[in-house]
Amino acid sequence: MTEPIPSNHLSRANYATIWESVARAVPDRPAVLADGRTMTYRDLDDAAARLAGALQSHGLRAGSRIAIFMYNRVEYLITVYAAYKIGAIPVNINFRYQGGELAALLRASRADALVHPTSLGQHVRDAAAHVPLPDLVLAVPDDDGPTEPGRPFATALDAEPLDPQPLSPDHQIFMFTGGTTGTPKAVVWTHGNLFDSQLFSIYGSLPVDVPTDLDEVTRIAARTDLPPTVTLPLTPLMHAMALFNVMNTLVLGGSVIFLPSARYDALAAARTIHEQGVTRLIVAGNAVVGPLVDVLDSPEGAGLDVSSLTTVLSSGMAWSDELKLRLIAHAPGSTLVDIFGSSEGGPFAYGVVEGPQDIPCRPRLAPGTVVFDAELREVQDVPGATGVLAYRGAMPLGYDGDPEKTAQSYPTINGVRYVMPGDYVRVLGDGFVELLGRGSGVxxxxxxxxxxxxxxxxxxxxxxxxxxxxxxxxxxxxxxxxxxxxxxxxxxxxxxxxxxxxxxxxxxxxxxxxxxxxxxxxxxxxxxxxxxxxxxxxxxxxxxxxxx
CATH class of the missing domain: 3.30.300.30 (ANL, C-terminal domain)
Structure with missing residues (x-):
């Protein structure tokens, strides 16, 4: 892998501003494919603008919090885009939560609005027994259940579309994580810092110069001679890995595909890769890759071609060498990237496999990552040393409303600010490390x-x-x-x-x-x-x- 792209003044941009510019440049290009329908960039931008208008008419504005209690659907992405258009903050909520857990997150996030599918309506009603629901609740019909409490999501799209607004790179994005305390904590990114941290993920594999202004970003997105980006997130958008890569896809003018069910269907995933020519796959280690390669190795998957895959990204859990080899046998031109990071920031290390020669896969420290021993001395160049990972570079502001925990996870050492979630490693030499796990009991x-x-x-x-x-x-x-x-x-x-x-x-x-x-x-x-x-x-x- 090449070195990460250095930051530049474009990091002062806002995602909604970027997406609006891309939509003007490629209005008829497919942006989202889901539930048998295709939304062009014009369609997506119009839906988000209408929802933004509805949100604004209900008094939501910059800094308002919009809770999204939903599995991967186009409405999830529309809601994120609409929130960005008014400077509001999407709040990711695990769609597996029960009513009491949902109530705790709504309380912790101080949500001003809630969007959910009707299939999860009972959990919303259960949550209402513990905490007052936001004044605005929108329900996406995905079964025969009632929309109450709330009203149909589609009615909000009848609003007049909001014209593009001046937006700040300092508007915030929350990623809630349970962390090591069990209490929900929101990691706070700004649009500018997040975009800065994603530059390598967006442009690192493309034969282009790093854009330095919005016009260059738009020109790259509009080019037809570059390899297409077709992204299928098999992990939920409530996790940073999936959401950020979907956001990056829209920056590139690519297409995002959502499977029709909340339940992971490996056969449906394999068929979608085959039929849609998916180039970028977002997985979660063995739990997702195992069923997928089982299908590809089975008689059911015999006619399915997944060789369109160029990149498979995983983060957050174990991904065995055996499954990497089995997957790359079906997609021999792909690069498998095991990313070792956290909601708090990073990435700290990468494990990269492009073929059998890269097995065993060993994580290698990302540029900007160091290893501190107990005396806070850098030991990443000392084979055999053990210490905790720390990353310096573009990172979140910290935890929302928790300066004490922010100081713990984002310490300033020798005048440099780091993110240190508490992951321990053993140094192997030449930049490689062995992961030992987090110091807490999570x-x-x-x-x-x-x-x-x-x-x-x-x-x-x-x-x-x-x-x-x-x-x-x-x-x-x-x-x-x-x-x-x-x-x-x-x-x-x-x-x-x-x-x-x-x-x-x-x-x-x-x-x-x-x-x-x-x-x-x-x-x-x-x-x-x-x-x-x-x-x-x-x-x-x-x-x-x-x-x-």
């Missing part, structure tokens, strides 16, 4: 972060449960799976399936323990602490006992 399962204390609280609400501990144990597909040790009252008939069901009634499905072990007691210290290393080490024996 469980990263299938790209989703799970805070053990939240799950433990749910477990302790179950009748008969007297003690519990939750942690992550290794898994070849998901990287880690949520694992629970549960202590019950003597003679309790409680089963593992019942424990999982009870947690699922309180929390999102991915937070349910996939492994549940009943134990007589937890060996806590006088202060209540447990040896997590010892607990993890017992998992194989307990699993063997379950199957003996």
């Amino acid at each position: 469980v990263n399962t299938g790209g989703e972060k799970v805070f053990p204390g939240e799950v433990e609280s749910a477990l302790l609400e179950i009748p008969d449960v007297t003690d519990a501990v939750v942690f992550g144990s290794p898994d070849p597909l998901y990287g880690e799976v949520v694992t629970a040790y549960v202590v019950t009252v003597p003679g309790s008939p409680l089963t593992a399936a019942e424990v999982q069901d009870e947690v699922g009634r309180r929390l999102a499905g991915y937070k349910k323990p996939r492994k549940v072990f009943f134990v007589d007691a937890l060996d806590r210290s006088p202060s209540g602490k447990l040896s997590m290393r010892a607990l993890r080490a017992q998992v194989p024996d307990l699993e063997a006992g379950q199957h003996s």
Whole structure:
């Protein structure tokens, strides 16, 4: 991979301003393909302008927060675009949340509007029992359910389109992350800083000079001699990796494709790559790539050609060498990029595979990344050293409304500001590192972060449960799976399936323990602490006992 593109004064731009300019240059080019329909750049811009007009008529303006509780749909992108047009802030909400979790996010974000599909309407109604809903609620019909509370999304598109407005590069973009505390935290980007951080992702693989003004950005997007960018995000737009790459695609005048279902369908994905000539695929490691290559290796996938893929990007979870080799066998001209970053910023390192010669894949530090030891000395050039990753470059402002946590994750060291989420590595030499994991106990399962204390609280609400501990144990597909040790009252008939069901009634499905072990007691210290290393080490024996 080439060196990242240096920042320039174009980083003072705003995404809505860029997209509006691109739409004027290529109005009839396909922008979004979803649900059997194609929206041109003119269509997308008009829909976003009309929604922006409706938002403004309801009193929303720069700095207003618009919660999006939705899986990947064209309406998600329209809402993001409309928010940008008025300087408002989209708020990403995990569509797997239950009512109580949704309520907590609405409260934390101080949302001024909410957009959701009718299939998630019951969760919205459940949330309304915990927190007042925003005055403006829009429902996208995707089943036969009622739009209440709220009104149909389409009615907002009847508004008069808002003319392009002067927009600031300092307008904000939120990415909510559970982080290591379990409390939702919004990482705050400005449009200018985010665009600056994405320059390599946007232009690094193209035979063009780096644009330095809006006219050059528009001219590049309008060129017909450059390789097309056709992006299929298989991961949700609620995650930064998918959203930012979709945003980048629109900067390039490319096309974005959404699958028709919230549930991941690997066969539908393979067919879409084949039929639409997808060039850029957004995945989440083994959990997404595994089912995809299984389909491609099966009789069902025998006639499907995915060789149009030029780039496959993954971030946030384990992606095994075996699956990389199987995928690249079907797309031999593609580059597989394993990005090691976080919602807080980065990227910190890349693992790049272009063929079998790149296996085993080892992450290499990105320019701008250093490794600090415990004394805050740079040790990225010291083979064998262990330390924490830190990145200096374009980064977020910090966490919304949390200066203390901002100071922790974005420290200034020797006069330089860094982002340091707490990921530890061992230095291998020549820029390569071995990832050791985050210093906290957060469980990263299938790209989703799970805070053990939240799950433990749910477990302790179950009748008969007297003690519990939750942690992550290794898994070849998901990287880690949520694992629970549960202590019950003597003679309790409680089963593992019942424990999982009870947690699922309180929390999102991915937070349910996939492994549940009943134990007589937890060996806590006088202060209540447990040896997590010892607990993890017992998992194989307990699993063997379950199957003996």
